[in-house]
Amino acid sequence: MSSPKDDIDRIFHALGDPTRRALVERLSAGPMSVSSLATPLDVTLTAVMQHLQVLEESGLVRTEKAGRVRTCRVEPAGFAVLQKWLAERRSMWERRLDFLGDLLAEEDEGG
């Protein structure tokens, strides 16, 4: 079992690489075979396969093999983990800003 901390670690590591982000960007437009995915990028098919493996292990991409063709697609659940991490941080500082705003408003009323 992987912890949420490990998940987010893998996700940031995976998306920290510009080639992997380019793969995710292309797959966001629709599922694609590994070879179509590799074509416009200036990297070898082997490198694309390795990047895809990192993306799969981080839960951001899913691949399926049918016959000789491996099709890749984005896995929204992986992105939801990143979204949740961001939302949690944001709710922390927004709560704090609300609290400061309330304090200032109370001071105004008191003065």
Add this chain to the structure above:
Amino acid sequence: MSSPKDDIDRIFHALGDPTRRALVERLSAGPMSVSSLATPLDVTLTAVMQHLQVLEESGLVRTEKAGRVRTCRVEPAGFAVLQKWLAERRSMWERRLDFLGDLLAEEDEGG
């Protein structure tokens, strides 16, 4: 001038490190001096300073020096860049899923 691509590159690189994410998590609760920030973490003050520099360069954290104390706080604008990147990807695949849904609905009606 940095491009949005460079910005997102720096942001993922910065957040790809668990210590830097721990710093961001602590700062989300409120601004803090560099030394308070370093205290509970198992890293040297020098390492914290270096991590903070990476976070500052990626626009995720801001630091201000008043007298001998340097105070750090999260910079919401930096997180907004990451949020925007995520939202853009998501809108791409959600549009596509809507489109596929419409196609299927039309087929149902046609049949």
